[in-house]
Amino acid sequence: MARRGRRNERRGTRNTVSDLKARNETERRNDDTATGSFPQVRKRGKGKKRLDGTAGFRVRASSTILITLMCALLGFGYMTQINSGPSAYETMSEDELVRLINETSTQAQNLEQRKNQLSQQLSSLKAAADQREQAQRIANQNKETSGIISGSLPAQGKGVIVTIGKGADKDIDASTMFTLIEELRNAGAEVISINDVRVVTSTSIWADEDGGLECDGIPLGTPYTVRAIGNPADLQNAVNIAGGVGSRLKVMYGARVTVKQSDNVEINATREPSTNKYAKTVE
Secondary structure, rough: OHHHHHHHHHHHHHHHHHHHHHHHHHHHHOOOHHHOOOOOOOOOOOOHHHHHHHHHHHHHHHHHHHHHHHHHHHHHHHHHHHHHOOOOOOOOOOHHHHHHHHHHHHHHHHHHHHHHHHHHHHHHHHHHHHHHHHHHHHHHHHHHHHHHOOOOOOEEEEEEEEEEEEOOOOOOOOOHHHHHHHHHHHHOOEEEOOOOEEEOOOOOEEOOOOEEEOOOEEEOOOOEEEEEEEEEEHHHHHHHHHHHHHHHHHHHHOOOOOEEEEEEEOOOOOOOOOOOOOOOOOO
16 A cells, blocks of 8 residues: 555656656747747736735835935936036136226226216216305295395394384474484394385385374384394494484484394385396396
8 A cells, every 4th residue: 555655756857847747848849930920928826916016116125215325326426526626717718808807907997997987977866966055045045135135025033123203393204203213224124124114225215194103105103123133232222322313213203212132123014026127137
């Protein structure tokens, strides 16, 4: 029995070897490229399929690692080439470098000239603006001065206020009142008013039919109030000087005269500027 079992075992082994040889021969014939046919792919069992999936994952992982490593090596080589490569200036010839330096110097000189031109233009604009501002300021000052002199603008400043009462002995005549105005002007009065009338260069004073006074056609009531802007001390001395107009008003007319200095004399009376019929400015 033992001998028969060993023979059967040998016979099974031979059959297995024969089957493997036959299968190998069949696969070799199927893989022959001369026939133009493709190899036949046999279905594998579940166990082999699981084994092939694990191997595929390993292959893909190895490929990914290999590709990543190659990219890193390529990047490192590229950066090394850039850092170690010569610059654009190093590859230029001596003549090219000289030409580049000359062009750069010319551009710098042109920019410097342009800067100087712009600076000069800016200075000219500032000077012109200052001149216009100064001209405007002078024009405003002249307009203000002209307005004060002509009586078209109100005025205020240091000066005196002269109050003259009604003459007890007789009415004050126009000549004496006009003399008072002239004495104040001679003492430096810049602006003068009598009651509510602005005194200008063309002002005239005369007596009316009732013995009173009129200034430029406007009746003046008593007491007469004369306001004058100028140096207060000089104006006061012009009125109170011995033998002056103040003494005459007191002695000849019996009028009460008071002179009060003030740091702020306001003259709000104004006149419409007159139009010259014959006089013209010199061109």
